[in-house]
Amino acid sequence: MHATHWWIVEGADYLRASDLRHYLNALLLGIGGHIGYSVRPSYRRRGLATWALGAVLPEARALGLDRVLVTCDDDNTGSRRSIERNGGVLEDVRTTSAGIKRRYWITL
Numbered sequence: 001m002h003a004t005h006w007w008i009v010e011g012a013d014y015l016r017a018s019d020l021r022h023y024l025n026a027l028l029l030g031i032g033g034h035i036g037y038s039v040r041p042s043y044r045r046r047g048l049a050t051w052a053l054g055a056v057l058p059e060a061r062a063l064g065l066d067r068v069l070v071t072c073d074d075d076n077t078g079s080r081r082s083i084e085r086n087g088g089v090l091e092d093v094r095t096t097s098a099g100i101k102r103r104y105w106i107t108l
Helices: 026-032 048-062 077-085
Strands: 003-010 013-021 035-039 067-073 089-096 099-107
Touching (some): 003 048, 013 048, 026 067, 026 089, 035 048, 048 067, 067 077, 077 099
Antiparallel strands (some): 003 013, 089 099
């Protein structure tokens, strides 16, 4: 799988990781999407996820993608808000092998 990875750090503190998957296979189409991320719990609720997701979108555009799929757990309100603030349009909510997932498309 071709992907680009970023870590966001502040001094010696790890804050967040982001992944941009260059294409989707069947698993990523249903569960993971083009962009995945995680935020250290002590740094959540500070806008970091929204900012970092927005920073990855131009990188996806530079790869030639015209839209990206971003997913989150159905009960992850913070991630849902971050995706929606970056233009995510809900396609559907699916029960998957990894739980209930909300699937959003962001046009670049």
